Amino acid sequence: MPQGEQALATIQSQHKWRFFRSGGFDQVALDCAADLQHLHELDPKLWTVLNCPTTGLEFDHRTAALLDSDGDGQIRVPEILAAVRWCCERLQDAELLFQAPGLPLAAIAEQDAEGLNLKAAARKVLDIAGKTPADPLQVEDFADMTLLFSPHHFNGDGVVVSELTTDPELIQLIAEIKQTQGGVLDRSGAEGINSESLEAFYQQATAVVDWHAAGGSADPLFCPLGEKTAEAVVAFEAVKAKVDDFFVRCQLAAFDHRASDALNPAVTLYEVLANKAISSTDPEVAALPLAAVAAGAPLPLEGGMNPAWTSAMTDFKQKVVEPLLGADGKQNISHLTLQQWQHICQQLESWRLWQLAKPDCSVHQLDAERLKAIVSGDGKAGLEALITQDLAASVFADNLDAVEKLVRYQRDLVTLLRNFVSLSDFYQSKHKAIFQAGTLFLDQRSCELVLKVSDMARHATMAPFSGCYLVYCTCERQGEAPLQIVAALTGGDVDELMVPGRNGVFYDREGRDWRAMVTKVVVQPVSIGQAFWSPYKRVAAFIEAQLQKFAASRDKDIEAKTTSGVTSAAAAPAAPASAPTVVAGFDIAKFAGIFAAMGLAVGAIGTALAAVVSGLFSLLWWQIPLVILGLLLLISGPSMLMAFLTLRRRNLGPLLDANGWAVNTRAKINVPFGAALTGLARLPAGAKRSLADPFAEKKRPWGSLVVLLLVLIAAGVFWWFRLN
Structure with missing residues (x-):
């Protein structure tokens, strides 16, 4: 053995693990603190699960998010080990993880600075929650984090609210930054500002102040009309494009006298306008030139102007032309030449460029003088x-998160381990596993192995490999989003049970009821007993279907012939006396032939039965049951064998793998365990049952008479064979 493996074996031998056998494989028992302290020594090949998703579980989502340290939506073995190691370090005794929820203050280890800070933060939480140091911390104490932080105290999140200062200037400045940049949520629940919003505000304020400074010059070249320059530019911009269009047309007419007619509106255009009511606001009128185009013609500012532009041009004349071109600002100017137009454009250009450079930001809401002061x-x-x-x-904020994590781990970590390192919660039936979504009630049975389905396509591909009879349902509840589930039926008769569209009731882990509608069924054997009767049920169903087809076809044929006969009889002349006997399309000769064929069939069947009975009664009495048993096995044996092989490989793994788990073993669901997962309707113990049914079908003697007749025939055949 290599040196590294020898060292590993030596370390592992220091702790005596305990295993239990369930689901067809050995699972580690996690029952004490020593098991957790040595969990990192357990070979990962002995872990039941290697990773599981953080969603779709009956497990606290906040705890799952804390365990998922890299935030990828999966909880993996290293993250489990890190959580277990941290809990063992932060607790005086890791046995607390196996006890009832609640973290006593004295249970926090304080052998180092981290422990001291954790204990101090936990003490403060108890104080804020109104508890004594003897009371244990519960997860509910962290439900509303805003109660643990006061807006009047610093809390370490870098967000400053107005309650943190008494300076009225700073209070006003915080309000103005929130007004223009938006507020940032503080841990206390109030809105404030942070370094990012502060820096953005001052950058925008500086840019606006500089822009105002550039436009505040008293230079007549920049503000030719003083305070009225802005108003004049607005009037100028309103007509600039149209005036440019007029002078360019006139220049083209001067360039080539042939262009004059083409640059003016065609007569046909006026003819179109003449056929309807014209308004000065019509787009067709506004599209015409400002005035008649001619080589070197000035632009009229009073008569001879396009009526759609009269108002805008009058405003332009009063606010721009007369103040800039009139000697005293009051001179009436009736025409505008190209040179005058170019002069106006030059005088207003500086102001227009300044307006185009206006910063696009929200601090314009504030007065320019206030921005300058800021x-x-x-x-x-x-x-x-x-x-x-x-x-x-x-320090408190950071340690508060750690205290919350420790409280949650104390409540939830062992539960996760018993659904990750082993599946003891599932197989030992003390608690439901975290992947069991609830209970589905359907057709007088309850299914406990119910999982949520997030990806139907993936699940439908993987789940059939589980070997389980699966029922997919869509669950609906008022005020809730629809829920997709899959239930494994592991007991009872399901031959004619599940068809899409059937309804049931699903109870989730919170006890809420949902309307469940079957959407898909994956058919698999449920038990060997069901497989034994399956061939006979299929034969019976086939015979019933064939009889229904035969009856339907004969009924349709007779109806068609009857209708045809009646129609022919009404249309045809009277038949001669010597015509064949036909009654309403009923052929007696054909009917006799059918009865003859039926007689031959019955005779053949009788002969075959006689041969079977004769062969059966030729055997010794003790051989007859063996023959019957062999015949039954011959018929049901293949179905039972296939069911046995399917039930033998029935396991939980593919169902979990389809939901994003990485199951590390074959977690079998054998017949006894499967029977425990599906409850069937049974009368309570000691219940009294009355068999008197007032609506029961009346008993008729025909069945007994047929059986008696068959017995007599068999006895007669037996007696005949004995005599011969």
Whole structure:
């Protein structure tokens, strides 16, 4: 043996493991603290499961998330070992993990700084919850984290709320940052700011202040109309594209006189407009040029203008043209030349470029003077100091998370181990396993092996390898999202039970009832007894189907002939007296032939039965039961053999693998255990039962007479063979 394996064997020999046999394989028993302390020594090949998902389980999702340290949605062996090791280190005695939920303060080990911090945080939680140091911590004490943090105290999350300061300037600044950047949720439940929102606010505020400074120049070249420049630019922008269009058309007409007619609207366009009511707001009118196009023509500002643009051009004239081109600002200007238009564009260009450079941010909500005061003040330094103080107070917050984790592990970790390292919760029937979603009641039976299904396609591919009779259901409950489940039927008669569309009731682990509708069935043998009767049931079903087909076909044939005969009789002339005897399509000769054939068939069957009976009675009395038993085995043997082989390989693994588990063994579901997983309807012990049924079918003697007749025939045949 290699040196490493020898060392491993030496270490493992220091702890005596206990195993129990269930499900066809050996499972480790986890019953004491020593088992947990040495769990890392147990060969992973002896673990029942190697990983399981964090969702779809009847297990606390918060605890599962804490165990999933890498956040990949799977709990693996190293994460289990790390959790067990940490609990053994943080507890005075790991036996507490096997006890009732609750973490006493004295149970926390304080041999190092981490332990001291954990104990201090746990003591504070007890104080906030109104408990004494003698009371154990429960998971419910951490249900509302906002109760464990006060907005008036630093809590280590780096979020500053207004309650942390009495400075009115900082309080106002926090409110303004939340107004423009949005609030950040603090551990106390209040909204505040953090370093990211603070930095974003000051960057935007600085950019806006600089932008306002660039536009606040008194230079006439920048603000040619002073305070009215902004209003003038708005009027200018409203008509700029249309004025540019007019002067470009005029330039093209000057370039080539032939272009004038084409650049002006065609007469046909006016003809179209003439045939309907015209409004100055019509898009067709607005699309026309501002005025008649001609080489070097000025733009009229009063008469001869497109009516759709009269209002905008009047506003442009009053706010832009006259103030910029009139000598005293009051001069009436009736036309605008190309040179004048270019001069106006040049004068307003600086202002327009400044407007295009306006920062796109939310701090424009604040007044420019207030922003200037914020940027030049020391509020940022004050808030940064508060954030630094809050981050420095993270000791309690960090240790609070660790205390919560320890309390949850104390309650839940052993439960997970008994569904991961072993499947003792499933096989020992003390508790339901974490993968059992509830109980399905269907057709006078209860199914305990019910799993949630997250991926129907994957599950339908893997699950049939379990060898179980499976019923897939869609469960619905008012106010809840639909739930997909699969139930394994491991007992009872299921020959004519499950068909899509049947309804049942599903009770989840919380006791809530759901309407369950069967959507799919995977047929597998349930028991050897069912397999024994299966061939006879199939033969009976086949005979019944054939009789129904024969009866239906004969009924249809007679109906067709009768209808045809009646129709022919009504349409045809009277038949001569010598015509063959036909009554309403009924052929007597054919009917006689049918009876003759039936007689031959009955005779052949009788001969065959006589041969069988003669051969049977030629045997000794003790040989007759053996022949009958052999005949039964010949008929039922193949079905029973196939059922035996299927039931022998029936196991839980594929059902869990289909849900994302990595099962490390063949977890068998044998017949006795399967019978325990499916409960059948039975009368209570001591119940009285009345057999008087007022609606029972009346007994008729025909069955007894047929049996008596068969006995007499058999006796007669036996007597005849004895005489001969």
